[in-house]
Every structure is written in structure tokens, then in C-alpha cells.
Amino acid sequence: MRIVTASEMYEVDRFTMEEVGLEGKMLMENAGRAIAEGIMKEISKQDEILVLTGPGNNGGDGFVIARTLYLKGYRVRVYSLVPEEKIKGDALYHLNILQNVGVPFHRLQNGELAVRLEGMDVIIDAMLGIGTKGALRSPYAEIVDKANKCEQAMRFAVDIPTGLSSDEGVETEVAFKAHKTFTVQCPKESAFIEANAQYYGELEVVDIGLFTESLVNRPGKKVWLKEDVVRTFPVRERFSHKGSHGRGLIIGGAPNMPGAVMMAARAALRAGAGLVSIAASHHLISTIAPYVPEATYTDLNLKTLDIDSFHAAAVGMGLGRSEQSASLFEDILRLANIPIIIDADGLYHLKKMKNMLKEHTAPVVLTPHFKEAADLLDTTVSALKQNPFSLTRAFSTEYGVYFLLKGPYTIITTTDGDQYVVTTGNESLAKGGSGDVLSGILLGLLLQSHHITEALCNGRFIHGKTAEILTRHTHSRYDLLASDVIEGLPMTLRTICK
Ligand SMILES: NC(=O)C1=CN([C@@H]2O[C@H](COP(=O)(O)OP(=O)(O)OC[C@H]3O[C@@H](n4cnc5c(N)ncnc54)[C@H](O)[C@@H]3O)[C@@H](O)[C@H]2O)[C@@H](O)CC1
Ligand SMILES: Nc1ncnc2c1ncn2[C@@H]1O[C@H](COP(=O)(O)OP(=O)(O)O)[C@@H](O)[C@H]1O
Ligand SMILES: [K+]
Structure with a gap:
């Protein structure tokens, strides 16, 4: 619409x-x-x-x-x-x-x-x-x-x-x-x-x-509706195999933030990803592994990690803000030739090296909330809240990135300047971890979709819709946890995206 x-x-x-x-x-x-x-x-x-x-x-x-x-x-x-x-x-x-x-x-x-x-x-x-x-x-x-x-x-x-x-x-x-x-x-x-x-x-x-x-x-603006999700959701073929649904990589996991990558990986798998690997500090792997036994694990060492052997990656959730993680992030951005989602600490590091985006040829998806976005755009949160369409469109087209501005009314901007608004969800999602789950869902759909825009719109739609369904039937808007949204995805997928 x-x-x-x-x-x-x-x-x-x-x-x-x-x-x-x-x-x-x-x-x-x-x-x-x-x-x-x-x-x-x-x-x-x-x-x-x-x-x-x-x-x-x-x-x-x-x-x-x-x-x-x-x-x-x-x-x-x-x-x-x-x-x-x-x-x-x-x-x-x-x-x-x-x-x-x-x-x-x-x-x-x-x-x-x-x-x-x-x-x-x-x-x-x-x-x-x-x-x-x-x-x-x-x-x-x-x-x-x-x-x-x-x-x-x-x-x-x-x-x-x-x-x-x-x-x-x-x-x-x-x-x-x-x-x-x-x-x-x-x-x-x-x-x-x-x-x-x-x-x-x-x-x-x-x-x-x-x-x-x-x-x-x-270049236009549209509201992404349930009928758009039904029309564009990836079809799972009867004779498909795990490789058909994409190999995804999640890079992150500072020692004090094991939950972020764990939730992102679980969410990507629940959203339909074929294979998910987590690249994290080796101290962390034994902590995370029991919670996501379906994933594979690799030490976060860029000398041995072949990023381009994956179909898409997500980076930044629980990556940390140290100088060491800044240079790690810079190397990832330089090396990756696959579609990459940048969230959380990745966006923090990106502020200082955003010109690298102009040379980067593979698709980049940024998923900031308003504060992260205002910092990236060198503006204030209040200016961005008043002009979210024009400011994000200018950034996306200048830097050649997909931009998902997170909020109750999420605005997704393509590299061409087309914009889509997704309004599903409610205030139960205003809780730590929601963004990590969203990044995982987006990765899961990016791996399965032919169109990046559809993957982003559908991913954001089902994230919000799941919160709506759960708070209607089994949870309140107070108690819902980000991980409940992961476990609630089956209800959304079974009803909307059969
Ligand atoms: N074909 C059409 O043009 C259709 C128009 N429709 C209706 O028409 C509306 C637009 O009509 P108009 O273009 O006549 O505009 P408005 O009905 O919004 O009226 C504009 C007039 O309001 C006054 N005005 C403007 N700013 C003011 C201010 N700050 N303080 C006090 N007065 C002010 C001015 O006299 C101006 O001429 C739409 O919002 C919609 O409701 C619908 O009837 C559907 C079809
Ligand atoms: N009041 C709200 N209504 C609807 N959705 C919300 C609301 N608050 C947060 N969200 C959603 O929850 C997610 C929060 O992401 P983010 O702020 O990055 O969380 P975190 O970093 O804590 O995981 C976004 O997808 C956002 O759209
Ligand atoms: K009116």
C-alpha cells in the first residue's frame, strides 16, 4: 500500500x-x-x-x-x-x-x-x-x-x-x-x-x-502488509536439502555477551536457515553450544575463517567495543564478499569507517535503532524522528546500503531509495535482546530469499507479528522475553507463511 x-x-x-x-x-x-x-x-x-x-x-x-x-x-x-x-x-x-x-x-x-x-x-x-x-x-x-x-x-x-x-x-x-x-x-x-x-x-x-x-x-514508499508476506515468503521445496536454504555465519560473542549470538543463531534456524555457524571466541563456544546444538562453531580467527564460503553473515551482536574488536570488524568488512548484516557493536565501529561502505561491492544491511542511526548519520535522535524517510533515504543512496531503521514503525530503505514501513509488534519488544533476535531472523530469511528487500520486510514483519500473537494468547506485554519470540516463531510461520 x-x-x-x-x-x-x-x-x-x-x-x-x-x-x-x-x-x-x-x-x-x-x-x-x-x-x-x-x-x-x-x-x-x-x-x-x-x-x-x-x-x-x-x-x-x-x-x-x-x-x-x-x-x-x-x-x-x-x-x-x-x-x-x-x-x-x-x-x-x-x-x-x-x-x-x-x-x-x-x-x-x-x-x-x-x-x-x-x-x-x-x-x-x-x-x-x-x-x-x-x-x-x-x-x-x-x-x-x-x-x-x-x-x-x-x-x-x-x-x-x-x-x-x-x-x-x-x-x-x-x-x-x-x-x-x-x-x-x-x-x-x-x-x-x-x-x-x-x-x-x-x-x-x-x-x-x-x-x-x-x-x-x-522511488516510493509503501506499507508492507500480510498479503505482501504471503506473496513473497520463500517456498520450501519438497526435494530441497539443507544447502538449498543457505549457509549463514554469525560473527560475535564477546566473553560478557554470550547471549546475543546464541539468540541470533537460534532465531535464524527457526526462521528456516539451512545451516548456521557461529564464529566466536573459543572460550565462549563451550558455553553457547548446549543452547544451540543445531549450529556449528568455529574460532573467531580471520586467518582460518573463510567468510565467503557462507551465503550471508551477520556481525556485531555482542561483538564488544574494544580496539581489538574494532580492527576485527574492519577486517571483516574488508574481506567479506557476501551479503552482510551489521548490527549493535558493528554499527558502533562502523561510525568511524563508514566511507569503506562506498567501496564495498557486496550488499550491506544496517539495522540501527534511532540512537545508533542518529550517530551514523551525524544527526540527533529528534531530527531523525522528525525526518526519518528523507534522512535514511539520503544515507542509503549515498553509501549504497540497505537501511533498516528499527522502531515501532520500522522503515526499510533500499539502495535505490525505495522505502517500506513495517508496523507489526508492540511494546513487549522494548527489551534487551529483541534486536539480536531480529538480526537472526533477517539472516535466516536473507539466506532463503532471492530479494534482499523482501527478506528484510518479511523478517521484520514476522518478528513483530510473533510478539503480537504471543501477547494475545500466552504472554503479557511485560513478561515477554526476546527468546520467547524465537520460540513463538512457529505460530506465526504456521499461520501466515504456510
Ligand atoms: N479529488 C480530490 O481532490 C479529493 C480530495 N479529498 C479531500 O480534500 C482534501 C484536500 O482538499 P484541499 O486541497 O481543498 O485542502 P484542505 O481541505 O486541506 O483545505 C485547504 C484550505 O485550508 C486553509 N488553510 C490551510 N492551512 C491553514 C492553516 N494553517 N490554518 C488555517 N487555514 C488553513 C486554506 O484556506 C486552504 O485553502 C483531502 O485532505 C481530502 O480530505 C477527498 O474529497 C477525495 C478527493
Ligand atoms: N514499542 C515497540 N513497539 C514495537 N516494536 C518495538 C518496540 N520497541 C522495540 N521494538 C522492536 O524491538 C527491536 C529492538 O531492537 P534493539 O533496540 O536493537 O534491541 P536490543 O539491542 O536491546 O536487542 C526492534 O526490532 C524494534 O522494532
Ligand atoms: K481533517
């Missing part, structure tokens, strides 16, 4: 209207009806419903929603924040129909609002949509603030909550706090910015028949 900026959405609108020939009035009818259908599932006919409308097409959607609810017997009224003479085009067309049908319609007058908002059971925000520019002006800011204080009311937003930008990179001062946002056709970029989650609430996408094909040839 495409994710769009405001200008991309306007291009989709233009294409649909000018080149396909669907009229704007009809699209507005489709949007309003689809959103009204969604809202009706959440409210009752006893509710007092208020639709707040603005000057543009977002307001036009609001008129259609109000009419649809009114004709179905709901107690609804419309308050326009602008005089009628300011309403034009398709929105005016639908305002006329609203008034012909007899839906109660008012223009907000000074002082009236406080009275009218009180006691409302449902408030629908159709004030501003993707046409918003800059911070909210009066009276929008005041009205949004009052609406947010109506604690008893269910609040719904149309397309985007009023006050937010559609695009990343814009700081929000005041915005409508929706319990649920019904967004038209494509989620907007800003829906995946952490600070905006409190305004969007739950997000539902409504299909109104717009043609997104006009965007096909650009």
Missing part, C-alpha cells in the same frame, strides 16, 4: 480526474460515504454528532459524511468554520445538497462553540486536510483545542487530523487528537512519525477509487 506526501496525493487526484476522467464531486461522494460507513460501525443513533468543516475539500468530505449519517437517522449537525461564500467547487456542490436535504447547518459565531461542543458524543474533524500549510490560524487552533478537551466525545478525523502536515519534517503545535483517523486512499507520510501517533489514533485507509498508478515509476 502506497504512502504519499501531499504533493504525491495531489498528483494522484489530478491523474484520476484529468486522465481517467472521474469527477471530483464523485470522488468526494465516495470518500464521504466510505468514511461515514466506517464511523457508523463505532457510534450509535442516540449519539449527538458534530461535524466541524473547513473551507476546502476536506470540509466537502465532511458535508457528505454529515448527509449520509443524517439520512440513516443519526442526530448530526454541521458547523462550518468559514462563511458559506468562501466554500467553492466540489465542496460547495455538496454543501448545497446538504442544505437541500435539511441537515442542520450553522456557521460558527463567537461564543457559540463552547456551548455546542459540550455534551457532544461524537466530533468529526473535516476542517483541514492535505491542503494545510503551516501552523493553525484562528479560529482553527482554538476550536481544535476545545475539541481535544471534550473528554467524553469520540473523535474522528477525516484524511488527516487538522493541524498536522501530510509530510514528515513539520513540528506540530496544536492538532486535533483523534481516536481514529479515516485516511483517503493512501496513508500520508506523517502517519508514521512517532510524535503524530497521539493525533492520528487508530488509522484506517478508505478506498475511494483513486488511481495510484501515476506514481509507479518514482
Whole structure:
């Protein structure tokens, strides 16, 4: 499913209207009806419903929603924040129909609002949509603030909550706090910015028949969905052998961190890897081996270890940050001609030698969380949280790497600048070890997939999905351990990726 900026959405609108020939009035009818259908599932006919409308097409959607609810017997009224003479085009067309049908319609007058908002059971925000520019002006800011204080009311937003930008990179001062946002056709970029989650609430996408094909040839952004996993998950052939599913190498294991490589190896095997080898300090091998008897072990000595005899490797989990491990990491990066995942301490060392990535010809996957990523990109966590799409895209294309920016909304960027968002998972994963398990799953899928992007998206999807399934059935969001996710993978794989 495409994710769009405001200008991309306007291009989709233009294409649909000018080149396909669907009229704007009809699209507005489709949007309003689809959103009204969604809202009706959440409210009752006893509710007092208020639709707040603005000057543009977002307001036009609001008129259609109000009419649809009114004709179905709901107690609804419309308050326009602008005089009628300011309403034009398709929105005016639908305002006329609203008034012909007899839906109660008012223009907000000074002082009236406080009275009218009180006691409302449902408030629908159709004030501003993707046409918003800059911070909210009066009276929008005041009205949004009052609406947010109506604690008893269910609040719904149309397309985007009023006050937010559609695009990343814009700081929000005041915005409508929706319990649920019904967004038209494509989620907007800003829906995946952490600070905006409190305004969007739950997000539902409504299909109104717009043609997104006009965007096909650009580097784009998409949400990776279950249907994408089902479509692309590697198929296990009846006559395959262990070599068919890839030989993976995990390099790490400082003496004080035996768990990281152990979990990564177990996760890679559970995700379907054919063979997994762990290269670690020989002191560690006897400690780890009983926990992962299916793996093979080798002393971490680059004079004897033939990295290129494997199909892919993961490095950095529990590698340590000493100077010795820094030079070991540098040697690995210089020697490896296979796809390599770099995580944790590997990312720490990479900061000082990132130019090596430009000469490196085999695929490199970086899997930083926000702090690690901010350090790599020479920026701050807050700047990165506001501009995660553009900053990671710039880095990926400059250094020629796959970039998996870890978080509740994980952004995966390819070397070409295409981006995929994976939103599975929950706060049970906010615990030490989760990243090691993810790296193992990613390695397991990299070994089995023909496409690196699919391996990364599918791996991140099943990691999060497993946490969701486990916290629904057998665990709480407090007790779940990273290793429980490894043991929960069978449930996800049996249901999603048969
Ligand atoms: N074909 C289309 O164009 C469709 C558009 N749709 C709806 O139309 C919306 C976009 O419509 P518009 O382009 O008319 O834009 P908006 O409805 O977002 O309105 C933009 C207007 O709001 C005012 N405004 C902008 N920033 C402001 C600020 N900071 N403070 C106060 N006022 C401000 C300006 O007067 C501006 O002209 C979408 O979000 C969606 O809801 C849907 O009806 C589906 C079809
Ligand atoms: N609140 C959350 N919601 C969803 N996923 C989360 C959340 N917190 C962490 N995660 C996931 O857990 C993993 C944590 O990785 P990382 O921070 O590297 O952990 P560690 O280094 O402790 O193993 C990432 O995949 C991230 O997407
Ligand atoms: K809105």
C-alpha cells in the first residue's frame, strides 16, 4: 500500500480526474460515504454528532459524511468554520445538497462553540486536510483545542487530523487528537512519525477509487502488509536439502555477551536457515553450544575463517567495543564478499569507517535503532524522528546500503531509495535482546530469499507479528522475553507463511 506526501496525493487526484476522467464531486461522494460507513460501525443513533468543516475539500468530505449519517437517522449537525461564500467547487456542490436535504447547518459565531461542543458524543474533524500549510490560524487552533478537551466525545478525523502536515519534517503545535483517523486512499507520510501517533489514533485507509498508478515509476514508499508476506515468503521445496536454504555465519560473542549470538543463531534456524555457524571466541563456544546444538562453531580467527564460503553473515551482536574488536570488524568488512548484516557493536565501529561502505561491492544491511542511526548519520535522535524517510533515504543512496531503521514503525530503505514501513509488534519488544533476535531472523530469511528487500520486510514483519500473537494468547506485554519470540516463531510461520 502506497504512502504519499501531499504533493504525491495531489498528483494522484489530478491523474484520476484529468486522465481517467472521474469527477471530483464523485470522488468526494465516495470518500464521504466510505468514511461515514466506517464511523457508523463505532457510534450509535442516540449519539449527538458534530461535524466541524473547513473551507476546502476536506470540509466537502465532511458535508457528505454529515448527509449520509443524517439520512440513516443519526442526530448530526454541521458547523462550518468559514462563511458559506468562501466554500467553492466540489465542496460547495455538496454543501448545497446538504442544505437541500435539511441537515442542520450553522456557521460558527463567537461564543457559540463552547456551548455546542459540550455534551457532544461524537466530533468529526473535516476542517483541514492535505491542503494545510503551516501552523493553525484562528479560529482553527482554538476550536481544535476545545475539541481535544471534550473528554467524553469520540473523535474522528477525516484524511488527516487538522493541524498536522501530510509530510514528515513539520513540528506540530496544536492538532486535533483523534481516536481514529479515516485516511483517503493512501496513508500520508506523517502517519508514521512517532510524535503524530497521539493525533492520528487508530488509522484506517478508505478506498475511494483513486488511481495510484501515476506514481509507479518514482522511488516510493509503501506499507508492507500480510498479503505482501504471503506473496513473497520463500517456498520450501519438497526435494530441497539443507544447502538449498543457505549457509549463514554469525560473527560475535564477546566473553560478557554470550547471549546475543546464541539468540541470533537460534532465531535464524527457526526462521528456516539451512545451516548456521557461529564464529566466536573459543572460550565462549563451550558455553553457547548446549543452547544451540543445531549450529556449528568455529574460532573467531580471520586467518582460518573463510567468510565467503557462507551465503550471508551477520556481525556485531555482542561483538564488544574494544580496539581489538574494532580492527576485527574492519577486517571483516574488508574481506567479506557476501551479503552482510551489521548490527549493535558493528554499527558502533562502523561510525568511524563508514566511507569503506562506498567501496564495498557486496550488499550491506544496517539495522540501527534511532540512537545508533542518529550517530551514523551525524544527526540527533529528534531530527531523525522528525525526518526519518528523507534522512535514511539520503544515507542509503549515498553509501549504497540497505537501511533498516528499527522502531515501532520500522522503515526499510533500499539502495535505490525505495522505502517500506513495517508496523507489526508492540511494546513487549522494548527489551534487551529483541534486536539480536531480529538480526537472526533477517539472516535466516536473507539466506532463503532471492530479494534482499523482501527478506528484510518479511523478517521484520514476522518478528513483530510473533510478539503480537504471543501477547494475545500466552504472554503479557511485560513478561515477554526476546527468546520467547524465537520460540513463538512457529505460530506465526504456521499461520501466515504456510
Ligand atoms: N479529488 C480530490 O481532490 C479529493 C480530495 N479529498 C479531500 O480534500 C482534501 C484536500 O482538499 P484541499 O486541497 O481543498 O485542502 P484542505 O481541505 O486541506 O483545505 C485547504 C484550505 O485550508 C486553509 N488553510 C490551510 N492551512 C491553514 C492553516 N494553517 N490554518 C488555517 N487555514 C488553513 C486554506 O484556506 C486552504 O485553502 C483531502 O485532505 C481530502 O480530505 C477527498 O474529497 C477525495 C478527493
Ligand atoms: N514499542 C515497540 N513497539 C514495537 N516494536 C518495538 C518496540 N520497541 C522495540 N521494538 C522492536 O524491538 C527491536 C529492538 O531492537 P534493539 O533496540 O536493537 O534491541 P536490543 O539491542 O536491546 O536487542 C526492534 O526490532 C524494534 O522494532
Ligand atoms: K481533517
